[in-house]
Amino acid sequence: MTTHLSLWLVPDEKSPFTKTAQELISDTVPRNFVSSDEINHFPPHVTVTGELDADKAFGGKSAQEWLDSIDFSAYKAGQKEVVLELDTVEAEDPFFRKMNIALKENDDVRQVSAVSRRAAGLDEAWSKTEYRPHLSLFYGDVPTQQVKAKVPLIEMKIGFxxxxxFACCGGTLCMGGYIVVVDTRKPIKEWHDAIVAKRETPWAMWRATRNLI
Known part of the structure; x- marks a missing residue:
């Protein structure tokens, strides 16, 4: 379990994409690997950064004050948007990335991470060198090879x-959403109710590439 808070980009909860992504996370994908009582239910999200120490990162501000103070003025809906483009299904060793959808490379996504880390007094270089933006589908202690073997099946289910x-909106899955601070020190099953700060992101566009569909 993490020992810090995290900053996430999340799609609008009223979006059909959010409902579909939640079904993939809470039912469609994990049932291929674990029993119902072992499923880790968590909200659809793309992590911007972890490592937020509640006592240090916010500089004496509340989590909401800190989040509101971050300068995202470079981005505007309809003019300069941050495109979160879901690209390929991946199986990896880390528990929190056991199965995920990697985002297509995008400098703006990395810049949002770097700006956020700067505001928290963290190393910005991480956003360019180590950051791997993704939307997780499954958390678990399942052998990676077992998960890799199911990638073609999961790709087909995601397509359905x-x-x-994808077809109705030219690849766009959702417009807008939120950037949120989440207390990921809590158990995974409590993450749906662990948001401690929230800010609208009308400049975030959630898309999928043809690789995914």
Whole structure:
């Protein structure tokens, strides 16, 4: 479990994409690997950065004051948007990335991470060298090879789940959403109710590439 808070980008909770992504996370994907009582339910999100120490990162501000103070003025809906483009299904060793959808490379996503880390007094270089933006589908202690073997099946199920959304909107899955501070020190099952600060992101566009659908 993490020992810090995290900063996430999340799609609008009213979006059909959010409902579909939640179904993938809470049902469609994990049922291929674990029993119902072992499923880790967590909200659809792309992590911007972890490592937020509640006592140090916010500089004496509340989490909400800190989040509101970050300068995202470079981005505007309809003019300069941050495109979160879901690209390929990946199986990896880390528990929190056991199965995920990697985002297509995008400098703006990395810049949002770097700006946020700067505001928290963290190393910005991480956003360019180590950051791997993704949307997790499954957390678990399952052998990675076992998960890799199911990637083609999961790709097919994602195609069924997101195909209509992709077709109707030219690849756009959701416009807008939020950037949120989440107390990820809590158990995973409590993360849905662990948001401690929230800010709208009308400049965030959630898309999928043809690799995914």
């Amino acid at each position: 789940s997101l195909g209509d959304l």
